[in-house]
Amino acid sequence: MSIPQHGGLRVYDMLARAFRQEGVDTCFALLGDANMHWGTRLAETGCRMIYVRHEHCAVVSAMAYARKTGGVGVATVTCGPGLTQLMTALPAAVRASLPLVVFAGEAPLGAGWYNQAIDQGPLVTATGAAYHTLHHPPRMPVAVRDAFLQARQERRPIVLGVPFDLQALPWTGPMDLPAPSGTLLPAVAPMAANPDDVTRAADVIQGAGRVVVMAGMGAVEAGAGPACKALAEQCDGLLATTLPARGLFCDDPFSLGVAGGFSSEIARECLADADLVIAVGCSLARHNSDNGNLWSKARLLQVDVSPVSVSQGRIAADAHLRADARLGVEALIERVPHRPPKWRTVHLRDRIATQPPDSHPFEIEPDRHDPRAVVAALESSLPMDWELVNSSGHCSFFFAHMPSRPNDRFLTIREFGAIGNGISFAMGVAAARPDRPVVLFDGDGSLLMHVQELETIRRHGLKILIVVMNDGAYGSEIHKLRAEGLSDSGAVFGHTDLASISRGFGVVGETLHDLAQIPRLQETFRTEEGAAVWDIPVSDRVVSPVIRRAHPQLVQPKSTR
Structure with missing residues (x-):
C-alpha cells in the first residue's frame, strides 16, 4: 500500500517518513493503540518490522542490532503499560552506551480520562535515557531528526512520546523533511595524542617490567587491535580484553583472553604478576579489574578520548594519554623501544594455549554434563x-x-x-x-x-x-x-x-x-x-x-x- 499524498496524509504518515529519512530499515515492535498506525505506515514504506511478543524484547533486540550494525537501533511500544515494560531494558542500553530511538506513543491529549495514562517522562529519565514529548505536529519531523542526532552523539536511548490523538490528525505542515541527522554530525578526525603526553606515557611504559595491553570496545570501534598487538610485542607484553571486547586478539598466542571477573586461571596468574596495565579504550568498570584484585601490583595507564581517574567509586587509573585508541597506541609504538622477549616465552605461549580456563575438580552426576x-x-x-x-x-x-x-x-x-x-x-x-x-x-x-x-x-x-x-x-x-x-x-x-x-x-x-x-x-x-x-x-x-x-x-x- 502506498502512503497517501498531501490531501489524505495524517501526522503518523509524516512521522513514518521522518524515520525512514533517517535510514531506518529495521524496527522491533509490539503494537498497541498509541503506536499501531505509525508502525503500520512504517512497514508500508518498506521498513522491516520484527513483531515481538513482549515490549522489553523489542528494545533489547534493538540494542543488539545497534551493537552489530554500528548504527541506531529502533523499537516501538505503546503508551502506559507498553512503556513501563522497558524499565529493565533502558538502563542496560544506557550503561552499554548503545544509541536507540524508541517510538513510545502517549495517551491522547484530548481525553478527560484514559486508563493507560501515566507520566512517562520521569520513568524514562530515571533509567538514564532521554524522553521527549512531541506535542506540536508541525515540528515533529524535526524532533525525530534531533532524536537520532542526540542518540548518535550521546550514545544512549532517546524515547519519543507522541499522543496518539495527535498522530491521527490530518497533516497540515510542510511536506519537505529536514536533512537527516547523519548529514549534521560533526565531521571530525580521530583525536591525536599530545606529544608531551606521549613522552610521559612512554616513560611510564619504559619503567615497567611486565606489561599487559588491555583493549575495550573503544579499541574495537577505533580499529586499534593491530596497533595493540604491535605495542604488546614491542614491550614484551601480553594482551587482554574487557568482556565486551573478548575475541579481539583471538589469533594472538600471547592473548590472555578476558580481563575481569571472567578471567581464566592463567590470565589471573599473569595479571597478578603485571606491573603495568595499558587500558586502551576501556571504561575501567569494577568487573573489568575484579574490584581491583586482578592486577593489585600494577599501575594503570589509560589511553582514551575521555580518560578518567575514578570509575564506579574507585581509583581506576594512575596515568593517562588522551587520544583516539588507535592513534594513541601508534604514537606510543614510535616512542617505546623494542625489548627482547623475556615474558613472552614459548613455555608461557604453550600454557596459554593448553591450560583450561578453570581446572577445579567437581564430581559430575552420571546423567549430567560438566x-x-x-x-x-x-x-x-x-x-x-x-x-x-x-x-x-x-x-x-x-x-x-x-x-x-x-x-x-x-x-x-x-x-x-x-x-x-x-x-x-x-x-x-x-x-x-x-x-x-x-x-x-x-x-x-x-x-x-x-x-x-x-x-x-x-x-x-x-x-x-x-x-x-x-x-x-x-x-x-x-x-x-x-x-x-x-x-x-x-x-x-x-x-x-x-x-x-x-x-x-x-x-x-x-x-x-x-x-x-x-x-x-x-x-x-x-x-x-x-x-x-x-x-x-x-x-x-x-x-x-x-x-x-x-x-x-x-x-x-x-x-x-
Whole structure:
C-alpha cells in the first residue's frame, strides 16, 4: 500500500517518513493503540518490522542490532503499560552506551480520562535515557531528526512520546523533511595524542617490567587491535580484553583472553604478576579489574578520548594519554623501544594455549554434563563464521571461554546484570546478520523468562540455534544460597523439558544426553530451514570461579532438595 499524498496524509504518515529519512530499515515492535498506525505506515514504506511478543524484547533486540550494525537501533511500544515494560531494558542500553530511538506513543491529549495514562517522562529519565514529548505536529519531523542526532552523539536511548490523538490528525505542515541527522554530525578526525603526553606515557611504559595491553570496545570501534598487538610485542607484553571486547586478539598466542571477573586461571596468574596495565579504550568498570584484585601490583595507564581517574567509586587509573585508541597506541609504538622477549616465552605461549580456563575438580552426576565440557565441545565443532551470542547468568562464565572466536562474531552485553535478555539479543543479531546462522548460549532460567519469543523467531524465519545449559535452577542463586548454608529451594525448579516446549512453538527441539550428538545436530541445523533449541542437562555441582571467589567458604555443594 502506498502512503497517501498531501490531501489524505495524517501526522503518523509524516512521522513514518521522518524515520525512514533517517535510514531506518529495521524496527522491533509490539503494537498497541498509541503506536499501531505509525508502525503500520512504517512497514508500508518498506521498513522491516520484527513483531515481538513482549515490549522489553523489542528494545533489547534493538540494542543488539545497534551493537552489530554500528548504527541506531529502533523499537516501538505503546503508551502506559507498553512503556513501563522497558524499565529493565533502558538502563542496560544506557550503561552499554548503545544509541536507540524508541517510538513510545502517549495517551491522547484530548481525553478527560484514559486508563493507560501515566507520566512517562520521569520513568524514562530515571533509567538514564532521554524522553521527549512531541506535542506540536508541525515540528515533529524535526524532533525525530534531533532524536537520532542526540542518540548518535550521546550514545544512549532517546524515547519519543507522541499522543496518539495527535498522530491521527490530518497533516497540515510542510511536506519537505529536514536533512537527516547523519548529514549534521560533526565531521571530525580521530583525536591525536599530545606529544608531551606521549613522552610521559612512554616513560611510564619504559619503567615497567611486565606489561599487559588491555583493549575495550573503544579499541574495537577505533580499529586499534593491530596497533595493540604491535605495542604488546614491542614491550614484551601480553594482551587482554574487557568482556565486551573478548575475541579481539583471538589469533594472538600471547592473548590472555578476558580481563575481569571472567578471567581464566592463567590470565589471573599473569595479571597478578603485571606491573603495568595499558587500558586502551576501556571504561575501567569494577568487573573489568575484579574490584581491583586482578592486577593489585600494577599501575594503570589509560589511553582514551575521555580518560578518567575514578570509575564506579574507585581509583581506576594512575596515568593517562588522551587520544583516539588507535592513534594513541601508534604514537606510543614510535616512542617505546623494542625489548627482547623475556615474558613472552614459548613455555608461557604453550600454557596459554593448553591450560583450561578453570581446572577445579567437581564430581559430575552420571546423567549430567560438566558445563566446561559442553563449551569445549561447542568450541571445537561450531563453524567459525556463525554469529555467537552470550547471555547472562551463571552459565555465561563458561560460554565466554571460546578462545578461537573473533570479537566481530561474538556479542556480549551485560552492563546491567540482568538475565532473560539472551533470546532478544539473538533476534537483534539475526536481523543485523541475516546471511549467517546465530547461536545463542543461555541458561534455562534466562530462556524461560522470555520463552514466548520462540514464536517470534519461528514466525519471522530467523536462523537461530539456542544452546541451553539446563541446571534446573537459577544457577548463581543456588550456589550463593548453599554457600551461606541456606536452603536453595526458592531457586530450584527442576529440569524443564525445553525441547518439548520448543516443539510446541514449532521450533526444532533436541535434548543432548551425549555431546557426541553435536556434529550431527549441527549439520542438520545448518542444512534445514528454521530455528532449533538444544537442551543440554548440566550438573549443578559445578560452581564458576566467579562464585567461588565471592564465597570462599563454598565447598563441593550438596543439594538440599
